[in-house]
Amino acid sequence: MSPLEGVLIALAGVAAGTINTVVGSGTLITFPTLLAFGVPPVTANVSNTVGLVPGSMSGVFGYRRELAGQRARVLRLGSASLIGGVAGALLLLELPSSAFDAIVPVLIALGVVLVLLGPRIQRSVAARAESRGGIPDHGVWWVWPAVAATGVYGGYFGAAQGVLLMAVLGIGVADSMQRHTATKNVLALIVNAVAALVFIAVADIDWVVAGLIALGSVVGGQIGAGVGRRLPPVLLRAVIAGVGVVALAVLLT
Numbered sequence: 001m002s003p004l005e006g007v008l009i010a011l012a013g014v015a016a017g018t019i020n021t022v023v024g025s026g027t028l029i030t031f032p033t034l035l036a037f038g039v040p041p042v043t044a045n046v047s048n049t050v051g052l053v054p055g056s057m058s059g060v061f062g063y064r065r066e067l068a069g070q071r072a073r074v075l076r077l078g079s080a081s082l083i084g085g086v087a088g089a090l091l092l093l094e095l096p097s098s099a100f101d102a103i104v105p106v107l108i109a110l111g112v113v114l115v116l117l118g119p120r121i122q123r124s125v126a127a128r129a130e131s132r133g134g135i136p137d138h139g140v141w142w143v144w145p146a147v148a149a150t151g152v153y154g155g156y157f158g159a160a161q162g163v164l165l166m167a168v169l170g171i172g173v174a175d176s177m178q179r180h181t182a183t184k185n186v187l188a189l190i191v192n193a194v195a196a197l198v199f200i201a202v203a204d205i206d207w208v209v210a211g212l213i214a215l216g217s218v219v220g221g222q223i224g225a226g227v228g229r230r231l232p233p234v235l236l237r238a239v240i241a242g243v244g245v246v247a248l249a250v251l252l253t
Contacts, residue, residue, distance in 0.1 A: 013213035017220020021059030022228035023243040024162020046199040051210035055217020056189040062225025066182035081187040084151020085194035112244035114167035139173035154191035163244040177233040
């Protein structure tokens with residue numbers, strides 16, 4: 001690997017870390033970059049996953065202010081992400097990639113629609129929940145299994161996992177978009193860390209590539225926290241939907 005290639009991979013990591021913190025789908029930048037520089041697809045996939053974990057941690061740290069008061073919620077929903085992430089990683093080892101190819105674009109498209117319609121649906125959910133005593137702090141009853149299902153998806157595939165999480169949280173949990181983003185970062189980190197541990201145990205990691213992506217994504221995580229925090233709810237929702245549409249287009253081409 002030439003010095004220039006190393007710099008470009010690190011910069012791709014910066015971009016991915018930034019996008020992952022705000023929305024998700026940073027893999028759509030780093031994975032093609034690695035392929036363009038001749039890294040074998042399987043090695044690129046596992047090395048990229050391992051490298052982006054420190055960036056996810058950076059994003060969580062950057063949004064630590066919005067996590068205040070969410071300890072119980074994060075612990076409860078984090079258990080769903082952990083279980084789902086383990087299940088998804090095991091499925092990755094057992095099933096051919098074609099088994100999930102048909103469902104992935106459908107899930108991403110559904111996530112985009114739910115993000116866009118989130119406020120209207122959330123009002124309806126809140127009205128029904130209010131008649132039963134209000135929405136619990138951790139969300140309505142279906143949020144936990146939905147987060148677990150998103151964890152399965154994230155552990156198996158991962159692209160646009162953040163879009164799906166923001167849709168679930170935005171509809172089923174009564175809180176602000178910025179606080180949902182902070183929660184999403186923690187839940188995605190749990191899933192990605194589980195997948196990374198599985199890859200480290202069973203696959204060959206290109207540690208130079210993983211290290212370069214990690215270095216860049218840590219910087220990107222802080223940039224993403226600064227940028228994302230300044231976005232008003234409507235614009236943040238539009239950015240999330242836009243990234244989801246791009247991810248869908250990439251997967252369908």
